[in-house]
Amino acid sequence: MFELNPLLHENAWWQHVIMFVGAGVLGYIIGYRSGESKTFLQNQLSSLQSQLESCKASLVKSTPINTSTISIPTIAHTYHTVVEKPDDLKKIEGIGPKIEELLNQNGILTFIQLSQASTYLLKQILQEAGPRFQMHDPSTWPRQAELASAGKWQELKEWQDILNKGKE
Template sequence: MAKVEVKQLLEAGVHFGHLTRKWNPNMAPYIYMERNGIHVINLYKTVAKMDEANEALSKIAASGRKILFVATKKQAKDIVAEKAANVNMPYITERWPGGMLTNFVTIRKAVKKMAMIDRMKKDGTFLTLSKKERLQVDRLRSKLEKNLGSISEMTRLPGALFVVDTMREHIAVKEAQKLNIPIFAMVDTNCDPRDVDYLIPSNDDASKSIDIIMTQVTNAVAEGLAERKSEKSAGDDAKKAKETKKEAVKEAPKATLEPAPAETDTTPAPVVENAPEPKVAVEATKDAVKEEAPKKAKADDLTKIEGIGPKAAEALTNAGMGSFTDLAKGDADKIKEILTEASSRMAHLDPTSWPKQAQMAADGKWDELKEWQDNVKGGVE
């Protein structure tokens, strides 16, 4: 993926902040200077933070989780809708529906209602209604399509939230914080960066600025999706090869499997007393086992557990809980202690249900885990 240069950001006006009197003091580390009463953002820090955010977004996309894009301001909605649709990700560009995340079950019911209306039109039930009822149903369908049409394929809570202007979308940010969903955002000089897990200091008001940042972000997501697709195809090819090999063994004639008996020599073999054991073969076998052992110890993708983000997964892996089996055996208090030691920003996470989810993942009960995650809000029972 081609990295964006500071010159490109400068030409797009990403460096323009708000008036100095409207600034948030917590944004001081990302402000370069003040000119004509307006703060100027340090674009070198913007590039560094963007690379960090893109790497995390690529990992989330590669894990198969959805990333929800949120932008309801006029100059951002069309750009965000276009870019998010290109990578097949859900987005909200109209009014944020209250409880979109914290009351996701109810939102899903509204989406299912939309699908039910479509079925009525296909099977002819819609034509049996009166003219007034048909008009009401059509109005309801268009309203649902406008507000929730873009998230109709999002069957579970998203793996991350990307926000343009955290001040305007403060409700979405609060809901994501409550459910421990990682937040990525374009943060201007009037916003509080402490509310965001991965911030990109940038101008969130100019359409050119939003366009160039969204292009970089969606390219990173597309890269993650491509990686997932290649891994999946490689796995399918390996599976097919294995099945082909099994079939070939079954179809092979028995004669080839049973070698013809060789002419036996009746002369008895000489008996050697205190014959030494073949140490070379034994040692070679031990070395082979030692070489294979580290290959088997591979960390699982802990971000599939509801409530675990990339940073939390990294902290748990470093602490020796890199697999679903290890996490299932872990204690919630111990996990909390590990997260707090790794970063004070993860102290608010609630790992109570993580061992339970990890046990389902370790047992390969993915359908059961998905159903549990859909019914439970943010992995908190």
């Protein structure tokens, strides 16, 4: 049978010594290189700190703003706006209660406002609301809102029968 003990060979101790010396040299090289990068980073850090200190010093030296020369108007103007009664935007194919709430929060309360809104704006509102709303396609909403604002309910109903969840 084979003897697997490496110490039985005459040169076995030399093999061990060579492995330890090789590992030591390799460790020394790695340590030296990491030390070089460490000193480089320390030098860069001290340079940046000195730049920061000089910026802080120049900021302190700058003259403060004279607040006595700034005049602030003291009269507040009040504007009376007519608040339109919001329409039921759920009558538009593809708009549910949550999307209606989103549109209302973004200032779209009536069919006229919805008909004037661009598809890009509507998509932006849906994207900002999160992934749950991004799957909806608002491309037909302005045209449907235009029909609804004009009171063409029969024409809107016929077109909605053709649509599939607000998509053509």
